[in-house]
Amino acid sequence: MPLPYSEIVMEHFRNPRNVGRIEDPDAKAVEGSPSCGDMVAVYLMVDEESQRITDIKFESYGCASNIATGSIITELAKGKTIGEAKTITWKDAADALGGLPPIKTHCSVLAVDGLRAAVENYEERHGLVKEREATTVEVIKKRLKHVMNPVVGLDVVRTNLVKGIEVSDGTVRVELDLREDHQFAASMSEEIREKLEPRWDVQHVEVVFVG
Amino acid sequence: MFENAVYLDNAAATRMDERVLEAMTPYFFDKYAVATSQFGYSLGVDARDVLDEARTEIAAVLGGDPETFVFTSGGTESSNLALKGVAAALGDKKGRHLVVSAIEDFPVLHSARSLERQGFALTTLPVDADGRIDLDQLRDAIRPDTILVSIQTANQEIGTLQDVGAIAEIAHKKGTLFHTDATHSFTRVPLDVRAVPVDLVTVSAHTLHGPKGIGGLYVRQGTPIRKWMDGGFQEFDLRPGVENIPGAVGFARAVALVTPEETARLQGMRDALVERLLGIPDTQLNGHPQHRLPHNANISFRFVEGESLLLHLDMRGFAVSTGSACFSRSLEASHVILGIGGNHERAHGSVRFTFGRYNAAGDVDAVAQAIAEVVAELRRISPLGKR
Numbered sequence: 001m002p003l004p005y006s007e008i009v010m011e012h013f014r015n016p017r018n019v020g021r022i023e024d025p026d027a028k029a030v031e032g033s034p035s036c037g038d039m040v041a042v043y044l045m046v047d048e049e050s051q052r053i054t055d056i057k058f059e060s061y062g063c064a065s066n067i068a069t070g071s072i073i074t075e076l077a078k079g080k081t082i083g084e085a086k087t088i089t090w091k092d093a094a095d096a097l098g099g100l101p102p103i104k105t106h107c108s109v110l111a112v113d114g115l116r117a118a119v120e121n122y123e124e125r126h127g128l129v130k131e132r133e134a135t136t137v138e139v140i141k142k143r144l145k146h147v148m149n150p151v152v153g154l155d156v157v158r159t160n161l162v163k164g165i166e167v168s169d170g171t172v173r174v175e176l177d178l179r180e181d182h183q184f185a186a187s188m189s190e191e192i193r194e195k196l197e198p199r200w201d202v203q204h205v206e207v208v209f210v211g
Numbered sequence: 212m213f214e215n216a217v218y219l220d221n222a223a224a225t226r227m228d229e230r231v232l233e234a235m236t237p238y239f240f241d242k243y244a245v246a247t248s249q250f251g252y253s254l255g256v257d258a259r260d261v262l263d264e265a266r267t268e269i270a271a272v273l274g275g276d277p278e279t280f281v282f283t284s285g286g287t288e289s290s291n292l293a294l295k296g297v298a299a300a301l302g303d304k305k306g307r308h309l310v311v312s313a314i315e316d317f318p319v320l321h322s323a324r325s326l327e328r329q330g331f332a333l334t335t336l337p338v339d340a341d342g343r344i345d346l347d348q349l350r351d352a353i354r355p356d357t358i359l360v361s362i363q364t365a366n367q368e369i370g371t372l373q374d375v376g377a378i379a380e381i382a383h384k385k386g387t388l389f390h391t392d393a394t395h396s397f398t399r400v401p402l403d404v405r406a407v408p409v410d411l412v413t414v415s416a417h418t419l420h421g422p423k424g425i426g427g428l429y430v431r432q433g434t435p436i437r438k439w440m441d442g443g444f445q446e447f448d449l450r451p452g453v454e455n456i457p458g459a460v461g462f463a464r465a466v467a468l469v470t471p472e473e474t475a476r477l478q479g480m481r482d483a484l485v486e487r488l489l490g491i492p493d494t495q496l497n498g499h500p501q502h503r504l505p506h507n508a509n510i511s512f513r514f515v516e517g518e519s520l521l522l523h524l525d526m527r528g529f530a531v532s533t534g535s536a537c538f539s540r541s542l543e544a545s546h547v548i549l550g551i552g553g554n555h556e557r558a559h560g561s562v563r564f565t566f567g568r569y570n571a572a573g574d575v576d577a578v579a580q581a582i583a584e585v586v587a588e589l590r591r592i593s594p595l596g597k598r
Contacts, residue, residue, distance in 0.1 A: 041594035059594035
């Protein structure tokens with residue numbers, strides 16, 4: 001079939017592994033949102049002693065590359081320790097899938113983010129976070145690299161959509177080079193909030209349109 | 212390829228009718244001359260006659276005189292000629308303002324934006340939840356310097372029909388020209404330029420089982436318009452280039468082959484499909500429930516993404532289209548679904564089905580069954596809509 005997807009991607013798309021949810025999981029995370037496009041949920045069971053992932057499941061609302069990446073990361077992570085699972089990158093997933101079309105990067109990055117977020121969720125729940133990192137402009141920049149600029153399919157930092165970031169007393173202010181009435185304004189604002197609000201030292205997130 | 216593939220993307224392209232090819236064939240091999248001059252050799256004179264015959268037949272379906280129909284390479288070129296041609300003729304005389312709807316197809320929308328970049332002012336009219344423009348808003352939008360209103364007859368994705376008669380009246384009362392893109396409605400939904408005071412109409416053969424690469428623009432007598440491509444003096448000095456005589460002959464034949472009975476048959480299949488698909492929970496019809504193309508259905512399935520749906524259907528031998536951002540080359544969600552007030556999620560899970568001559572009644576059952584299964588499977592793996 002003359003599709004831009006590799007045979008492995010199509011195989012995982014047709015028969016995704018480890019699909020579903022785990023009731024009472026040891027950890028879980030949801031990345032993305034229906035308003036911005038794709039969405040992935042990751043559920044983990046972890047053996048407390050060995051810290052190995054004994055079971056992992058995922059759910060996907062997304063395109064073929066999103067489903068296939070969700071499937072492959074569950075295979076890559078199963079049996080690994082949470083420390084090892086955290087180091088799985090988008091490149092590892094893409095390589096295991098025999099490559100992904102560049103335009104589909106953002107759809108597939110979500111699944112990898114989901115796995116990492118689920119591991120972090122586990123660490124938080126089990127008091128494994130040694131020192132809580134304070135939210136700085138650098139930390140925010142890193143988080144915003146997971147928010148996509150839907151116009152071009154690359155993240156908002158790399159596409160220079162983020163004009164300014166300020167942090168003071170638990171309030172984060174993000175300036176976007178976008179008109180308030182832009183078709184993606186509402187969904188991007190929501191996504192940015194979703195990425196920053198869960199941080200322990202953030203009380204309030206302001207997204208300002210300066211385009 | 213699939214032995215029994217079910218093709219339901221007839222708005223994108225149609226299978227050409229064998230009878231059309233039959234009509235075209237002599238003009239590739241025996242009568243290949245073109246109409247260089249009416250005083251030339253007889254082969255050329257014959258070509259001129261054949262071209263004019265085809266022109267007369269197609270113009271007649273629109274209710275126009277033969278000399279009002281200009282052959283082009285397709286709908287895209289026709290709409291470019293309409294917008295840019297009128298802008299060239301009137302931009303320095305009457306004014307530099309245009310009105311279009313927000314859900315026009317790209318040839319109109321992007322021609323308008325291209326003119327905007329050249330200094331023309333553009334008003335883009337919003338549409339309601341069914342995809343229709345507001346006639347009062349149109350009336351208010353037309354200014355003394357408005358040179359053209361371009362509102363489509365039928366939408367390419369959701370099939371909504373505009374009230375072209377009323378729009379034409381308003382445009383004319385306000386003294387501005389009116390163009391309509393009828394690419395998706397031509398021959399399926401009647402449009403008579405004697406009853407409707409429309410000045411320019413875009414049509415194309417590829418949507419009605421004719422050849423690709425031929426279309427046309429109806430131009431009412433006396434409409435101020437100038438050619439925007441430079442070359443010879445063909446097509447009333449509006450469209451230069453060697454005439455596509457086999458294409459024109461094929462277009463005319465394709466137009467003649469469409470019958471009201473056939474259109475009614477397509478509508479019957481469409482209605483049956485819509486009924487079946489709306490029986491699936493969390494679905495929504497996009498576009499106007501009554502004022503819509505007879506052969507178009509567009510449905511959003513919540514909690515699933517269109518590209519995944521489309522690929523699963525493809526694996527089962529069904530060809531459909533989606534407004535999902537993931538599917539489009541630009542990764543932008545359908546401007547039509549967003550235009551009718553839909554959110555990303557609705558565009559994401561929207562699927563367009565368009566029927567044509569080669570669909571059989573059994574196709575409805577087959578695709579409805581496949582959709583039900585694929586939607587259920589994708590919802591099973593979706594984190595949304597579980598409780």
